[in-house]
Amino acid sequence: MADETEGLPPRSDFSAWYNEVIRRAEIMDVRYPVKGLYVWYPFGFALRNHTYTLLRSLLNRDHEETLFPLLIPETEFMKEAEHIKGFEDEVYWVTHGGLSPLDVKLALRPTSETAIYPMYALWIRSHADLPLKLYQVVNTFRYETKHTRPLIRLREITSFMESHTVHATWDEANEQVEYELALSQEFYRDLGVPIIISKRPDWDKFPGADFTMAVDAVMPDGRTLQIGTVHHLGDHFSRTFGITYEDVNGEQQFGSQTCYGISERCIAAVIGVHGDDKGLVLPATVAPTQVVIIPVIVGKRGDEILAAVKTLESELKAAGLRVKTDARDMRPGAKYYHWELHGVPLRVELGPRDLDNNQLVCVNRLGVKTIVPRENAAESVRKLLDEAHDQILARAESHLESHLMTAATPEECNEKLDGNVVVVHWCGCRDCADKLEELTNSSLLGTEVRSRYVVNDEGPCIICGKTGKAALVGRSY
Ligand SMILES: Nc1ncnc2c1ncn2[C@@H]1O[C@H](COS(=O)(=O)NC(=O)[C@@H](N)CS)[C@@H](O)[C@H]1O
Numbered sequence: 451m452a453d454e455t456e457g458l459p460p461r462s463d464f465s466a467w468y469n470e471v472i473r474r475a476e477i478m479d480v481r482y483p484v485k486g487l488y489v490w491y492p493f494g495f496a497l498r499n500h501t502y503t504l505l506r507s508l509l510n511r512d513h514e515e516t517l518f519p520l521l522i523p524e525t526e527f528m529k530e531a532e533h534i535k536g537f538e539d540e541v542y543w544v545t546h547g548g549l550s551p552l553d554v555k556l557a558l559r560p561t562s563e564t565a566i567y568p569m570y571a572l573w574i575r576s577h578a579d580l581p582l583k584l585y586q587v588v589n590t591f592r593y594e595t596k597h598t599r600p601l602i603r604l605r606e607i608t609s610f611m612e613s614h615t616v617h618a619t620w621d622e623a624n625e626q627v628e629y630e631l632a633l634s635q636e637f638y639r640d641l642g643v644p645i646i647i648s649k650r651p652d653w654d655k656f657p658g659a660d661f662t663m664a665v666d667a668v669m670p671d672g673r674t675l676q677i678g679t680v681h682h683l684g685d686h687f688s689r690t691f692g693i694t695y696e697d698v699n700g701e702q703q704f705g706s707q708t709c710y711g712i713s714e715r716c717i718a719a720v721i722g723v724h725g726d727d728k729g730l731v732l733p734a735t736v737a738p739t740q741v742v743i744i745p746v747i748v749g750k751r752g753d754e755i756l757a758a759v760k761t762l763e764s765e766l767k768a769a770g771l772r773v774k775t776d777a778r779d780m781r782p783g784a785k786y787y788h789w790e791l792h793g794v795p796l797r798v799e800l801g802p803r804d805l806d807n808n809q810l811v812c813v814n815r816l817g818v819k820t821i822v823p824r825e826n827a828a829e830s831v832r833k834l835l836d837e838a839h840d841q842i843l844a845r846a847e848s849h850l851e852s853h854l855m856t857a858a859t860p861e862e863c864n865e866k867l868d869g870n871v872v873v874v875h876w877c878g879c880r881d882c883a884d885k886l887e888e889l890t891n892s893s894l895l896g897t898e899v900r901s902r903y904v905v906n907d908e909g910p911c912i913i914c915g916k917t918g919k920a921a922l923v924g925r926s927y
């Protein structure tokens with residue numbers, strides 16, 4: 451599907467590299483004739499499915515999966531004032547069924563609060579029904595007016611995981627917020643993607659929420675990508691939609707709620723954070739192919755080599771590994787190029803010498819070469835895949851650490867924002883934030899910053915000098 455000859459743009463030209471690798475590594479095809487809608491190639495879709503299988507395995511510890519309708523009647527959608535304000539210029543509407551105009555127009559869900567919560571109001575009667583913790587993985591639609599980009603900013607979000615929970619008290623809902631943040635930490639550690647968690651400023655929180663905790667990754671160009679958000683909804687939506695329960699004293703109480711969202715941006719983060727000049731570098735946890743076996747056919751021992759490779763492949767598959775053999779009649783170098791472009795974590799070469807020495811030559815995607823004995827191959831390969839994961843995580847962590855700066859003045863902040871994220875002190879008032887954003891063409895991303903590389907200390911506000919707290923500033927996608 452894609453020509454393999456010419457190289458990729460250097461990753462230092464991240465935007466060009468990203469667009470090219472999405473195509474050449476067969477992730478998504480951007481040629482679909484509707485802006486912001488893209489088509490999954492089979493390889494990309496396999497990566498997406500392994501990623502969401504991982505996410506579901508974490509969510510299923512504490513939630514149940516469900517599925518709500520795509521279309522939301524205007525009557526429900528328009529119930530929560532702040533929610534509407536936040537989404538009214540992003541909602542797609544269905545106005546006709548065939549040739550007849552609909553008496554109530556229907557929103558294509560931009561997110562599903564107003565589809566789910568009327569049903570929650572029917573389902574929840576007593577405290578015994580709480581806590582209720584459901585999630586769904588659906589497509590959602592947002593008429594984005596900013597620059598659309600595959601996996602990062604779509605008009606059809608094809609892989610929108612949204613979790614919606616209801617609790618008896620505000621504090622229990624707050625515990626759930628912490629639970630979902632810990633789940634995000636685990637999910638992104640399994641993807642090898644370091645994250646920074648922070649509390650979004652009030653003007654950036656989810657429409658209708660008490661507060662929003664955001665999960666940000668730092669892409670190679672230093673721009674941040676919001677790859678998850680957990681919102682404490684308080685009782686705003688439960689009051690609007692009548693989600694009440696009878697408490698132990700027989701009193702009617704409003705539920706307290708959270709919602710949590712992750713989209714295919716998590717895949718954009720894996721591609722962006724780990725990739726290199728040769729293409730994708732995929733964590734074995736979600737790589738569609740974890741191991742590619744390359745027979746090195748020289749001289750007259752071709753059949754013997756191929757037989758040995760066949761045995762090895764079935765042995766690794768039997769151990770639950772996702773393995774391919776590339777026995778195509780082409781130069782080994784061209785094969786390496788193909789599988790490196792597709793981010794395969796480990797390559798196993800098997801030639802005559804390896805047969806005679808009863809060994810395997812293993813090279814991981816970062817180029818680390820290890821020779822292992824042929825016996826217990828599956829065990830050795832698993833160990834090498836774990837080591838490869840640790841290596842890509844360490845590489846990503848050091849990238850994050852070296853791109854997190856501090857600044858004491860707007861000038862210094864402006865300078866450092868080129869390719870980096872900056873921690874400043876901010877007094878918490880909006881005007882200082884607006885001034886800083888204007889002076890440095892950036893966004894104030896959040897406070898209460900949670901990252902091993904950030905000290906949440908106090909200091910003079912970068913604008914007004916009053917005592918302020920640590921705040922994250924960055925340019926984001
Ligand atoms: N246009 C978009 N394309 C891709 N991902 C997006 C887009 N808009 C938002 N996202 C991702 O979806 C996540 C959840 O979206 S959100 O608006 O912040 N939150 C909600 O919609 C809540 N109802 C939680 S489900 C965001 O953190 C962001 O990572």
Ligand SMILES: [Zn+2]
Nearest residue numbers: 877882911914
């Ligand atoms: Zn200030």
